[in-house]
Amino acid sequence: xxxxxxxxxxxxxxxxxxxxxxxxxxxxxxxxxxxxxxxxxxxxxxxxxxxxxxxxxxxxxxxxxxxxxxxxxxxxxxxxxxxxxxxxxxxxxxxxxxxxxxxxxxxxxxxxxxxxxxxxxxxxxxxxxxxxxxxxxxxxxxxxxxxxxxxxxxxxxxxxxxxxxxxxxxxxxxxxxxxxxxxxxxxxxxxxxxxxxxxxxxxxxxxxxxxxxxxxxxxxxxxxxxxxxxxxxxxxxxxxxxxxxxxxxxxxxxxxxxxxxxxxxxxxxxxxxxxxxxxxxxxxxxxxxxxxxxxxxxxxxxxxxxxxxxxxxxxxxxxxxxxxxxxxxxxxxxxxxxxxxxxxxxxxxxxxxxxxxxxxxxxxxxxxxxxxxxxxxxxxxxxxxxxxxxxxxxxxxxxxxxxxxxxxxxxxxxxxxxxxxxxxxxxxxxxxxxxxxxxxxxxxxxxxxxxxxxxxxxxxxxxxxxxxxxxxxxxxxxxxxxxxxxxxxxxxxxxxxxxxxxxxxxxxxxxxxxxxxxxxxxxxxxxxxxxxxxxxxxxxxxxxxxxxxxxxxxxxxxxxxxxxxxxxxxxxxxxxxxxxxxxxxxxxxxxxxxxxxxxxxxxxxxxxxxxxxxxxxxxxxxxxxxxxxxxxxxxxxxxxxxxxxxxxxxxxxxxxxxxxxxxxxxxxxxxxxxxxxxxxxxxxxxxxxxxxxxxxxxxxxxxxxxxxxxxxxxxxxxxxxxxxxxxxxxxxxxxxxxxxxxxxxxxxxxxxxxxxxxxxxxxxxxxxxxxxxxxxxxxxxxxxxxxxxxxxxxxxxxxxxxxxxxxxxxxxxxxxxxxxxxxxxxxxxxxxxxxxxxxxxxxxxxxxxxxxxxxxxxxxxxxxxxxxxxxxxxxxxxxxxxxxxxxxxxxxxxxxxxxxxxx
Numbered sequence: 049x050x051x052x053x054x055x056x057x058x059x060x061x062x063x064x065x066x067x068x069x070x071x072x073x074x075x076x077x078x079x080x081x082x083x084x085x086x087x088x089x090x091x092x093x094x095x096x097x098x099x100x101x102x103x104x105x106x107x108x109x110x111x112x113x114x115x116x117x118x119x120x121x122x123x124x125x126x127x128x129x130x131x132x133x134x135x136x137x138x139x140x141x142x143x144x145x146x147x148x149x150x151x152x153x154x155x156x157x158x159x160x161x162x163x164x165x166x167x168x169x170x171x172x173x174x175x176x177x178x179x180x181x182x183x184x185x186x187x188x189x190x191x192x193x194x195x196x197x198x199x200x201x202x203x204x205x206x207x208x209x210x211x212x213x214x215x216x217x218x219x220x221x222x223x224x225x226x227x228x229x230x231x232x233x234x235x236x237x238x239x240x241x242x243x244x245x246x247x248x249x250x251x252x253x254x255x256x257x258x259x260x261x262x263x264x265x266x267x268x269x270x271x272x273x274x275x276x277x278x279x280x281x282x283x284x285x286x287x288x289x290x291x292x293x294x295x296x297x298x299x300x301x302x303x304x305x306x307x308x309x310x311x312x313x314x315x316x317x318x319x320x321x322x323x324x325x326x327x328x329x330x331x332x333x334x335x336x337x338x339x340x341x342x343x344x345x346x347x348x349x350x351x352x353x354x355x356x357x358x359x360x361x362x363x364x365x366x367x368x369x370x371x372x373x374x375x376x377x378x379x380x381x382x383x384x385x386x387x388x389x390x391x392x393x394x395x396x397x398x399x400x401x402x403x404x405x406x407x408x409x410x411x412x413x414x415x416x417x418x419x420x421x422x423x424x425x426x427x428x429x430x431x432x433x434x435x436x437x438x439x440x441x442x443x444x445x446x447x448x449x450x451x452x453x454x455x456x457x458x459x460x461x462x463x464x465x466x467x468x469x470x471x472x473x474x475x476x477x478x479x480x481x482x483x484x485x486x487x488x489x490x491x492x493x494x495x496x497x498x499x500x501x502x503x504x505x506x507x508x509x510x511x512x513x514x515x516x517x518x519x520x521x522x523x524x525x526x527x528x529x530x531x532x533x534x535x536x537x538x539x540x541x542x543x544x545x546x547x548x549x550x551x552x553x554x555x556x557x558x559x560x561x562x563x564x565x566x567x568x569x570x571x572x573x574x575x576x577x578x579x580x581x582x583x584x585x586x587x588x589x590x591x592x593x594x595x596x597x598x599x600x601x602x603x604x605x606x607x608x609x610x611x612x613x614x615x616x617x618x619x620x621x622x623x624x625x626x627x628x629x630x631x632x633x634x635x636x637x638x639x640x641x642x643x644x645x646x647x648x649x650x651x652x653x654x655x656x657x658x659x660x661x662x663x664x665x666x667x668x669x670x671x672x673x674x675x676x677x678x679x680x681x682x683x684x685x686x687x688x689x690x691x692x693x694x695x696x697x698x699x700x701x702x703x704x705x706x707x708x709x710x711x712x713x714x715x716x717x718x719x720x721x722x723x724x725x726x727x728x729x730x731x732x733x734x735x736x737x738x739x740x741x742x743x744x745x746x747x748x749x750x751x752x753x754x755x756x757x758x759x760x761x762x763x764x765x766x767x768x769x770x771x772x773x774x775x776x777x778x779x780x781x782x783x784x785x786x787x788x789x790x791x792x793x794x795x796x797x798x799x800x801x802x803x804x805x806x807x808x809x810x811x812x813x814x815x816x817x818x819x820x821x822x823x824x825x826x827x828x829x830x831x832x833x834x835x836x837x838x839x840x841x842x843x844x845x846x847x848x849x850x851x852x853x854x855x856x857x858x859x860x861x862x863x864x865x866x867x868x869x870x871x872x873x874x875x876x877x878x879x880x881x882x883x884x885x886x887x888x889x890x891x892x893x894x895x896x897x898x899x900x901x902x903x904x905x906x907x908x909x910x911x912x913x914x915x916x917x918x919x920x921x922x923x924x925x926x927x928x929x930x931x932x933x934x935x936x937x938x939x940x941x942x943x944x945x946x947x948x949x950x951x
Contacts, residue, residue: 052101053108054078060250062389063382067241067250070098072394081116087296087333087405088365088396090117092252092271093128095394099251100129105288113293118406121295125926127288130254130272131240132169133280136227138176138560138736138763139258139834141203143277144210145699145767147284148687150943153702157947161685164946166216166284171235172207173220173227176736177764178553180486180564183523186545188552193223196553197675199760202695203767209682220669221676223554226490227257228264229527232348233377233494234666236270238366239387250390256280256289260355260833260857261588264490267348268373269366269391274355276835276861282938285946290928294360296331297322298407301338303416307646310498311346312586312606313421315353315491316431318413322357323429325411328827329856332359333407338415339364340400344373345495352491353588355831356428360856365398366391378663424590424603425582426452427727434609438622441480441601445580454580454600465573467519475518477573477581478618483566484583484599485522485614486558487549487607492586493527496534500652501644502549502607503540508642509615510546513632517617519570522548525557529665538656547615559587560832561737562761563596574598584613591729591831593781597738612639694752696767700843705943709935712898715847715868715891718819721795721810722777723785723878723885728824729831730858732779734772734840736763736832743793744774744807766836769843776840777806786885798886810844820844821889823878824851829858838865842937848891850906850920852877859923866936868894869923870906881918886911891920896934900924 055078058071072091075098076083086094094114100106106127113124135143151161177200182191197204204222211219220230240253253270256262260274275289283289299322305314322332332354334347342350347364354362364370366387374384391397420434425444432440445461447453456479465477477483492498516522524544526532532551535541544550556562563583565571574581575598582601583590590602603619613619616628627636671677682688689698724732739745739759748771749759762778765771777784778793787796787803796802797809799816813820822841828851829837838861841849848868862869870891872878893904902922909915924930935941 051103052098052111054080056098060389060393062386065248068247069250069390069393070095075115080112082118083115084395085118085406087298087331087407088398089271089331089333089361089363090114090296091394091396092254093126095252096128096254097126099249117293121293121408124293125290125928126293127290128254129288130168130256130283131251132171132255133166133283134227134231134235134255134257134262135170135172135280136176136259137172137174137203137207138766139277140172141206141767142836143258143281144207145696146278146281146701146939147214149698149702150939151686152698153705153943154946155686159947164285165214167286168216168284170217170284171220172218173224173230174204174207174222175226175555176560176562177203177222178525178555178557179562179761180523180525180552180557183521183552183564184548184550186550188550192553193675196222199758200764201679202693203764204676204679205682206687206696206767208679209687212681213685213687218670221673223673224669225526225528225554226493226556227259228261228352229490229494231265232268233528233530233662234669236265236268237383238268238270238370238374239383239390250386256283258833258835260831261352261490263354263361264348264352264494266351266354266361266363267344269364269370271361271363273360274833274857276833276838276857276864278835278864278938279860282942285942287942290926292329292925294329294331295408296333297325297327297359298405298410299332299334300336300410300412301334301342301415302336302412303338303414304341305415305418308420308643309418310420310501310606310608311349311495312492312498313418314346314415315350316421316423316428316604317418318350319353319357319423319429320431321411321413322359326358328358328853330359330408331361331363332357333363333405335404337400339367339398341415343497344369345497349491349495353428356588358855366396367398376657376659376662378659378666420609422584422603422605422609425601426590426592428589428604435622435624438620441619445479456580463577465577465579467569467573469518469567469569473518477519477570477579478620479580480601480618480620481581482520482584482613482617482619483570483574483581484558484563484585484596485516485520485610486563486583486585486587487524487610488557488585489559489587490527491588492607493525493531496653496657497649498607499531499535500538500540500656501649502611503535503538503544504644504648504652505608505611505642506547506549507540507543509611510543512637512642514547514615514629514637516547516614520548520614520617521566522614523552523558524549525553525555526551527554529554530662533661533665534656537661538652540652547611549611558585558595559589560763561594561596566596566598571598582619584610584619586610589831591731593735593779594731594737597780608644612642694749694754694768694771695765697769699769701937701939702943705940707944707947709940709944712894712896712934714894715819718821718847718889718891719798719813720786720823720885720887720889721806721813721820721844721846722822723883724783724824726825727827727830730829730834730837731831732777732782733829733837734762734776734834735779736834737761739775740780743778744805745771745778748774769839772836773840773843774807776844807844814845820846822846822849823883823885824849825877826852828854830855833857835861835864838862838867841865842867854923863924863929863932864938866933868933870920871923873919873921876918881916883908898922898924898930900926900929
């Protein structure tokens with residue numbers, strides 16, 4: 049093991065205790081590079097490289113690359129072993145399933161299964177399973193909790209087993225909150241400590257998480273981002289996370305938010321700006337005098353949406369506001385002092401006088417220009433100013449479907465349908481009717497200003513006698529228990545309840561598509577009349593088919609606007625000039641009449657929020673849920689797989705794992721399983737929501753004795769590969785050009801010209817040993833970090849995905865599953881090349897000597913026998929990627945190393 053050729057260790061005194069740390073400025077003093085000019089986020093990576101330097105996985109060269117970043121970034125891979133890992137249950141269950149399967153494989157090979165154990169701390173927060181079945185009543189929370197435990201009992205028993213079977217593994221029970229909000233309010237130390245050689249080391253907290261919105265923690269000055277579950281597993285088992293040295297885009301903020309503008313409006317504006325800029329695979333770091341005018345909660349809202357703007361992270365440095373937030377959330381005073389002392393000693397504490405770091409590029413935004421906004425109806429980057437909502441909605445409903453609209457006729461637009469409700473009342477449903485209004489998602493429920501703002505809107509509306517229409521399904525699903533505590537203390541929660549926003553659960557809920565069923569009469573009216581209706585949610589994603597299968601137009605908005613649109617009952621309204629409704633005196637009530645002032649919000653904050661409530665709610669966070677505590681815990685280091693289970697199964701990923709990998713070779717005679725356009729999301733590839741009874745996944749469950757009412761969701765069944773492979777490319781809104789004119793998970797099985805499910809076609813192709821490819825446009829794999837989008841692709845027999853560009857996490861997941869990502873040359877794509885999806889493809893030039901970013905040749909053979917060629921870039925972005933691909937995946941690589949005694 050080589051030694052780091054620099055003297056960097058130093059002592060730090062804090063609250064009477066001595067710590068050892070790795071002093072970054074010492075590198076500059078010893079001539080290595082202008083470390084003082086580095087972006088704060090790069091300094092965190094540099095510190096980790098110094099501290100974790102072992103001369104093998106993390107070398108002198110890695111330290112030098114990071115230290116000299118400001119002199120010119122190189123496209124070379126760098127490693128990181130994060131301080132900790134966070135999981136949520138939808139992605140966490142398959143992670144634990146893989147770990148259990150790896151233990152089985154090690155045992156069968158004669159090894160010690162307990163070698164499969166997390167080497168870094170892992171926290172799993174169960175937040176993705178709650179569904180909004182019950183809503184609008186005082187007992188909705190209890191009802192939904194009871195249903196959640198009934199539906200997910202088997203999964204929860206499995207996670208209880210994991211708690212006892214694995215070291216360094218904790219599970220936060222259901223009905224506690226959302227992983228990113230719990231991370232922000234409780235789990236994050238900001239300055240981590242570890243005992244080493246009898247000395248306590250202090251270093252920056254850092255993490256990766258199996259959810260793309262892990263970036264929310266960037267708002268607290270902690271470097272962290274989303275990765276696929278398979279990458280997270282490798283990190284758990286001691287593998288560094290490798291990635292290409294990032295560019296860092298400086299985002300300079302000036303001024304302050306105007307009266308009436310919210311953190312949500314800022315986040316949606318930043319998302320729009322950065323999507324246009326193009327920051328995929330890059331770090332974004334916020335700086336400038338405007339930071340002093342943004343609360344920590346507002347920063348977290350902006351950081352949360354980094355996946356929507358495409359960046360790896362959206363980072364805010366540590367400053368006085370971060371310390372204030374740690375105090376507000378009840379953190380220990382000695383820990384807060386350590387954060388302050390450490391970051392100041394490292395010259396990583398931002399003040400208004402801090403010199404600007406060197407950035408790759410700089411963008412500027414004056415906060416005073418931010419205006420109330422929504423985003424939608426299909427993508428989070430499509431921001432719409434509130435004053436333009438009615439105009440833009442009317443444009444998109446008339447725009448043809450092939451141009452991204454809804455293609456409605458004038459008759460359809462003005463159609464109204466009477467709906468009779470069980471309480472005897474009737475309402476009138478029309479195009480743009482808001483059938484779902486949800487205050488949901490860690491993006492916004494972590495922010496007391498917008499939550500109290502929504503409650504003030506509700507109070508003023510109730511006082512004017514406003515009510516929501518009967519067809520609006522409204523729900524409140526906070527990201528932590530503290531939210532309900534301060535809403536109650538403020539005296540405002542009853543007003544939210546009065547207009548139907550009862551607490552329905554503590555978890556992701558509507559934001560991830562767990563919106564639950566619409567009332568039968570509303571659902572029937574939409575289905576019978578093919579209506580284009582809307583959802584307005586305070587979430588972070590609104591991709592087609594995500595929020596609810598029947599809701600085509602989905603808008604993201606701040607919690608106060610969610611309440612306003614619930615009252616209005618339609619998005620086909622100009623809230624700047626049209627009345628929301630009429631009071632008891634039949635006088636018009638406008639948005640301006642019920643909108644909160646900044647002073648009103650601040651008064652509510654001052655009177656209702658205190659550190660004691662955070663301490664009380666998190667004091668017994670791992671044991672306070674009695675339903676969780678009563679779940680029986682299976683025993684043993686190896687999990688006893690139940691062959692009858694439709695939730696948990698031993699996956700086939702490690703079957704017949706030989707001691708050495710095979711050779712990389714060409715992909716011959718490949719057929720196209722799916723040909724798709726731009727912005728194909730991981731929701732399209734592997735939906736998280738409802739399972740249709742007539743889908744391959746639904747048929748499998750029915751065949752195995754599962755009643756339709758017990759289907760649960762795809763997300764909840766990610767521990768079972770048979771269900772999940774059948775659910776791959778099963779989104780009802782997907783459009784596959786191999787079966788033109790269709791919508792949903794179907795394709796044409798070309799040998800017979802039959803149109804069938806993508807799963808059934810895949811099985812036929814695999815039976816005849818036919819290789820498969822998927823071809824797509826720009827931004828392939830955008831959205832959630834779900835590794836099943838890659839696992840399912842692999843199990844369907846897809847050998848390569850050819851796209852114009854890839855989203856960062858999904859590209860890594862494909863490599864991690866041994867599926868080859870290939871990228872069209874800039875300016876070309878399947879449309880410009882005239883690809884129809886009926887061709888046969890030869891992918892040539894692949895061998896063990898393939899290099900990162902190498903250009904190879906793809907030959908396409910048309911049905912008439914003619915051929916054409918095009919170049920493609922091999923998106924194995926590092927030598928580590930090449931190694932993973934040759935081993936058929938990242939976990940296979942780790943297992944082979946373990947079995948060979950190399951780790």
